[in-house]
Amino acid sequence: MEKEHIKDLLVEYLDGLLDTLQKDQVEQHLSECAICAKELEGLKEVMNAFKEQSPEMSPESLRENFHKRLDEELQKYHKVVYISEDKKPKKRTVWKQNIMRIAASIVLLVGGFVIGKYQQTDTTSNEIAVLTKETKSVKQKMAISLIESTSAGKRIQAVNSINQLEELDPDMLQTLANSVLYDNNVNVRLTAVETLQKFIKNQLVQKSFINALQTEKNAGVQIAIIQALANLNEEDIISPMRQLLNDSETEGFVKDQIKKIVPNIT
Template sequence: MNKEVYKQFIAEIPDYLEGKLSPERRVQFEHCVDYFPECKSELEAYKKLVHNLKKENPVPTDRLRANFEEALKLEKSKEAKVVPLEPKRNNWATNFLKIAASVALLIASYQTGRIMQMEKSNQDLAGLLEQSKLDKQMAMLSLMENQSASKRIQGVSFISEFPNPDQEIMAALAERLLQDENDIVRYNAFEALAEFTTTDFVKEVFIKSLKKEKNPSIQIGIIQSLTKIQEKKAIGPMQQLLEQEDTQPFVKNEIELALPKII
């Protein structure tokens, strides 16, 4: 999960619980809760904190409030009397106020400590998330090198976990497209790379693939992708496919439709 997105999620927890998020932002927030276990855990921890604070800071009952007000009136009626040199030791209202102040201070201290603990937990979690990302990348690269075609397909599908894949991941996908013996693996690699057709790296990979690829479905997919961005370097390989006898008629028809859009 992106670190900035995670920070925004943490900051929006109070607004979410109070119903202050916009409908669009609320949907995005709940998507994070459903999709990322760490977000769900953080939300539950915050809910528990609020619940505990409410338990530790109860609202006075009507009876307790009445007793307090009665004691307060009694103290006011004594204001006209001579103030003793020493304060009464058993003043109920004074003791009550002292206790209330102590409880409030204790709760404030607990809240401060809890917030500091949450900040440290967030820092630790951010580190774990980064490590998790590295673990996923290692798993993805390892699967794409597996002898089993189904495992290689699974490895390619891991691309959904990386909105901004690094060069190592892109190179591994390119190798699957250019070198893999399995048509399905190559097609899945093409689809993964097609999300980044505007990059120079993927353009070059697609042009190389077009020169050697024999699967018609992949050929058409690459032709359409390069036509969409009007890549002029693709004109040569497309014309070569037109001239080859083993090129399927429907692939040639796709090229004949595509070339005028590029030229």
Template sequence: MECKNIEEQLVDFIDGQLPPEDSQNIKQHIKSCDACKSNYEDTKALFLAFEKVKEETPSDNLRTGFYNLLEEEKQWHDDKIVKLTESKKDFPWKQAFQIAASIILMFGGYFLGSHNSKQTANQEISALQKETIELREDMMLAMIENQSPSKRIQAVSFTENFVKPDVKILEALIERMQYDGNMNVRLAAAEALSEFPKSTIVKEAFIEALTTQKDPSLQIAIIQFLVKIQEKRAIAPMQQLLEHEDTADFVKEQANSGISEII
């Protein structure tokens, strides 16, 4: 079986909905294919997360609020599906976790039905929203170690949904920007990190990267970020770039312009 066929049938395989012959073929393929084995383990982990959520019967006084919440999640989810369709990625991991978020909130709504207190309901909603964020963060951290560069880029793209990511997420992105063996992954990580200009560790990472990174494309991205946030500590490493003979001319132009804008 081809990997594409495996990915299309993973959900039914885990759910036990495939004929015995197809299930056996998938089992054999997963044993010999690291990429499909990784996808299988990630998908199974998602299913296990669902099993931890208890389902309760909602009370009438919270039914209206629940359906309003569900409609908001559905609208957000629909908007994201359009973006994923346009990107044509092999397996829509981001879509899967946005669906996961919706399902968690849906089950949470039923759980909230067993409470009559508005204050308790608000507390439970906050807890469920936190659980959704943690679920996305866990998947991002798992996927960012994948052997496939495309999977690592997908993992990096998860951060667009994080308003205030955990430190471990930022550290994982910084490691990718600094040391990933694929330049596209490093650029994607730099772009993702640039969305958090107020973070101290992000600022420090960009300043350090300016002294260590040699790829012109990444150097340009780093300079542009540091100029945008008006980081005066970046002037010294930019000056060093100007003095290095191996620095590309267009990078020197960007560094020289950046120094002028920061001063």
């Protein structure tokens, strides 16, 4: 085999991209030609230098700014759809229906809380059961009502489509964790919590849930997070739970749920 021809194959040889025949030819030649063998050593050294180069960190602010921009875009998208569909009367009814559905969903959601609040004389677990059931049906209604519309609510669809996967890679976990922490829509946060609780053994999920507990203001989402955290070590969860317990804005039934899960809490 020609010497020059071999030299052109050395990089691919080192990358393992050659077929068996070519590989054999290169190795045959290398055993006979000291110049090419030396060339190979030099290439190996410089190619290893690339592998040993320590990876740079990307700044955290990238993610924050991206999410800010994405939120703006979702809002804008919402408006654009509304205006453009004004001109298409056919679709407008669909849009109106969706608004009604969203409104109905909100009524149901609020209704769930009201029921939960006024039945406080009943046992806590009953209230939680009602609330969980209500939010589940609300969630389903939301998903159904929004599946056809191009609005910010599509986020739920996104989370749900992720939910259908059996295993999640770290990117998806991170994405969902971000939804739990940062999404401005209650139902998106709730859906994300429900999807992630299957992966509660994962450190990232635990961390995001504990962080979310400190910022989350919605009782339904709070309950979902508390229940998901119930199986973890008491030490890890007691501090955020206590904080929530002592917050004057926390709903009574949420506090009861905390006391049930962490009986030693003060």
